[in-house]
Amino acid sequence: MPSDGRNVILTGFMGTGKSTVGILLAKRLGYCFRDLDALIVERAGISINEIFERYGEPRFRELETEAIRSLRGVSRHVVATGGGAVIAPLNRSLLREAGLVVNLTASLEVILDRLKGDRQRPLLRSNNTPEALGALMAGRENAYADADLRIDTAGKSVEDVVTEIATFVREHQ
Ligand code: S3P
Numbered sequence: 257m258p259s260d261g262r263n264v265i266l267t268g269f270m271g272t273g274k275s276t277v278g279i280l281l282a283k284r285l286g287y288c289f290r291d292l293d294a295l296i297v298e299r300a301g302i303s304i305n306e307i308f309e310r311y312g313e314p315r316f317r318e319l320e321t322e323a324i325r326s327l328r329g330v331s332r333h334v335v336a337t338g339g340g341a342v343i344a345p346l347n348r349s350l351l352r353e354a355g356l357v358v359n360l361t362a363s364l365e366v367i368l369d370r371l372k373g374d375r376q377r378p379l380l381r382s383n384n385t386p387e388a389l390g391a392l393m394a395g396r397e398n399a400y401a402d403a404d405l406r407i408d409t410a411g412k413s414v415e416d417v418v419t420e421i422a423t424f425v426r427e428h429q
Pocket residue numbers: 268269270271274293304337338339340341376377378379
């Protein structure tokens with residue numbers, strides 16, 4: 257049985273709204289908010305783009321696993337993960353241990369629209385066509401499906417998504 261104050265872990269592809277939803281959800285539940293990408297940047301002292309450029313994606317993935325490990329002993333937090341945090345099976349099991357896993361989804365069209373003009377995400381540079389981004393998303397589908405709850409965010413307000421998750425969390429505490 258999950259204990260009271262179990263963390264809520266938000267997963268999902270870039271542009272599905274994990275941080276926006278996470279901040280509001282934390283307020284709604286009276287939890288703290290933690291953004292794992294922000295934690296990685298804080299620890300590394302350089303941006304995600306710079307980590308990818310200087311050290312490559314594999315090093316970023318190691319830092320990501322370290323950030324996930326830092327959730328051990330943490331409770332009453334809403335955690336936004338990076339879009340690729342669920343790729344490694346080890347990360348998925350660490351995230352499941354850390355709390356309820358909620359996966360946010362949106363169609364490729366919606367994601368392309370939301371990410372238009374973004375310069376902060378290195379994988380948008382290396383996957384700079386709708387086809388490439390769609391293939392990246394499709395390749396991760398099984399990893400995203402490994403969740404306690406999945407919510408399609410397209411056409412819903414942030415408030416609606418937050419309410420849906422908060423209701424689920426209360427039912428599963
Ligand atoms: C990544 C998503 C990013 C960030 C990094 C890699 C990915 O996070 O972790 O650029 O592999 O999809 P967001 O999902 O918050 O954009």
